[in-house]
Amino acid sequence: MRNFLLASIALVSAIAVGDGQVHAQTLSRVRGILTSVKGDVAQVTTFQGVVVVVDLVPRTKFADVTYAKITDIKPGSFVGSAAVPQPDGSLKALEVHVFAPALRGSGEGNRAWQGDGRTGSMTNGTVGDLVLTNGRTMTVNYHGGQKKIVVPLDVPIVFIDAGSRADFVLGEHIVVFGEKGAGGALKADRVLVGRDGLVPPM
Numbered sequence: 001m002r003n004f005l006l007a008s009i010a011l012v013s014a015i016a017v018g019d020g021q022v023h024a025q026t027l028s029r030v031r032g033i034l035t036s037v038k039g040d041v042a043q044v045t046t047f048q049g050v051v052v053v054v055d056l057v058p059r060t061k062f063a064d065v066t067y068a069k070i071t072d073i074k075p076g077s078f079v080g081s082a083a084v085p086q087p088d089g090s091l092k093a094l095e096v097h098v099f100a101p102a103l104r105g106s107g108e109g110n111r112a113w114q115g116d117g118r119t120g121s122m123t124n125g126t127v128g129d130l131v132l133t134n135g136r137t138m139t140v141n142y143h144g145g146q147k148k149i150v151v152p153l154d155v156p157i158v159f160i161d162a163g164s165r166a167d168f169v170l171g172e173h174i175v176v177f178g179e180k181g182a183g184g185a186l187k188a189d190r191v192l193v194g195r196d197g198l199v200p201p202m
Helices: 005-015
Strands: 028-038 041-046 051-067 078-085 091-099 109-115 118-131 137-142 145-150 157-162 173-180 186-194
Touching: 028 051, 051 173, 078 137, 078 145, 091 118, 109 145, 118 145
Parallel strands: 051 186, 091 145, 091 157
Antiparallel strands: 028 041, 028 173, 041 051, 051 157, 078 091, 078 118, 109 118, 118 137, 137 145, 173 186
């Protein structure tokens, strides 16, 4: 699973539903395993073995990330996808997020995206047509436009739902977005929690 930082920042900002306290451009990110929680202070051990202190603050929001598959996407599903352009004008997905109904409308639209040495777009919208044969393609509609997105077999597909602090369990793979405080700790703005052993592909 590829590591698409800017795409996931766009996703996390979309999940933010209106608090507007932290701009995506100012967010730092930590990926790893939750190894300690004491009160409002947590520790995340990154995949490189670095221990990062994370402060949970009143604005911290949680989201659950679970496994999904292409058949979980239906006409009418609200999805997000980081993708790169193809010669025929369609987009090739690098990852696909299927949003829970309560998150419908999050970050709707199509915007420029750069990451992993490539330039493309992040598209959030409602699935119109979905074809699971002859290339697995979906049409994604958003206010003011429409994109045809091809979903290769090896592309990670995940389901995003609103979570809670109760989901913040030791041993879970997590992604934390936030701002670094004066003492070096990361003040968590968003926490994505991988469930059932999932390593979030953000």
